[in-house]
Amino acid sequence: MVLFYLFGATAVVASLLVIAQRNPIYSVLLLIASFGALSGLYVLLDAPFLAVIQIIVYAGAIMVLFLFVVMLLNAPHEDTDYDERLRGAEGPGAISTRSGSMRFGALLAAALIVELVWALTEGEGEAGLFPGESVSSVRAIGRSLFTDYALAFEVTSVLILVAMVGAVLLARRDVPAARGGVM
């Protein structure tokens, strides 16, 4: 129970700090910390497979890409100055789009809170939905993934394939043109 509160508090505090940071690199690292705490919670829930997958996929793979993007765009240090300049240069128009996106964000946050409250108050009794075996054993997870959820699994894999092909296409966009229309 102590561990639960420890991991829970770490996850919540780290997630809050993610949006309170000015330096995006720190945001990325705090998000990783939050993922780590989440994976600790999975271990406490007796789902070590899920915990390890959380680390491999989110903390290990996706966040490395985030870190690359942040580092290569060189956003840190000048981030806040940049915002100031943008606001000063473009005048009221920039401010209005900014506040527009802020309003949209606030709307999304409000919708999320309503949903969470609804789910926590109405969605009672779903905690025992999965039998203990199905989340702790790799074999059981694999079996249900390829029988009950086979369609969702295959559709997801096709989606990832499409995303991959799309990324390659976007990255290679100007190559045929440079070769004088060989392709």
Next chain:
Amino acid sequence: MIPLLIAQIVLTLFVFFMLLNSAAVMVYFERKVAAMLQHRVGPYLVGPKGLLQPVADVIKLMFKEELRPRAADPLLFALAPIISAAAAFAAFAVVPFGAETTFFGLLSEPLRLQVADVNVAILVIFAIASMSVYGVVLAGWSSNSKYSLLGGLRASAQMISYELSYGLALASVLGMANSLSLTDIVNRQAGVWFHVIPRWFLFVQPLGFLIYMTAGIAETNRAPFDFPEAEQELVAGYHTEYSSMSFAMFFLAEYINMVTVSAVATDLFLGGWHGPFLPESLGWIWFLLKVAAILFFYVWMRWTLPRYRYDQLMHFGWKVLLPLAVVNLLATAAGVLSFGL
């Protein structure tokens, strides 16, 4: 009779200190083997046959000044070596290195020679390996130096590229063993075929072993894949700006990662602690011998092969090693399905 909990704690501390020592032993070993390969003598002044050379090195490193570039990010600059070293130590926690033993009746219950018996051990190793990228990336970025940044980016690109082949080689072994637990995998390799050939996965997965070792060398950034620290181009790569003990931590992490990769290779392909002549309770001797053999191979490689070019490395990783690993995995899966090996 000592209770199991205390024995477990003692074992954990023991593994920790052994890993620390293994780095020191590796420094001496590497220098001696390098000298042997180059017809030199190697360290011989400090202690008998130069055996105290690592101690002298550590003392020298401890008394060096801790430098930090003025433009560096102080927090991340301090954090990066800690992440590297911690990840290196953590990975060994799930590696079993011997059968259950009571230490000749010293313990009431048999103790498993492994810090933590996790049933998804292979994935834990993989997860921690993917976390160790952060130490290198952050070291490169926070130093605020172009050599460090380039070294860090190279290291992380290399580690991410070879992680895929590494993972696929692991996957083909766990397909054969039908388990994610390293202890189960080792126990699957007990016994012999036709009274001579040990039932090691090396003999059914030769390609898998080659892929695993190649990717493992690239993962630990060792020659001939030591681009992150290609000294002709990058001074010293991501740890250019580090000195004293924070440099020592990167050094430590590199050697411990080598030991871990070798230990995992022993468990996966070389039958772990199983071997002839010795009783099961002394199986850790076999384990140590096999790990030492792989480590010797590591050092031998370093002083034999020249460094690749960076584009060759990426080409090899993505266009040769990865397809090979995929084919190996598919062949293994087909073999397991049709013959039930």
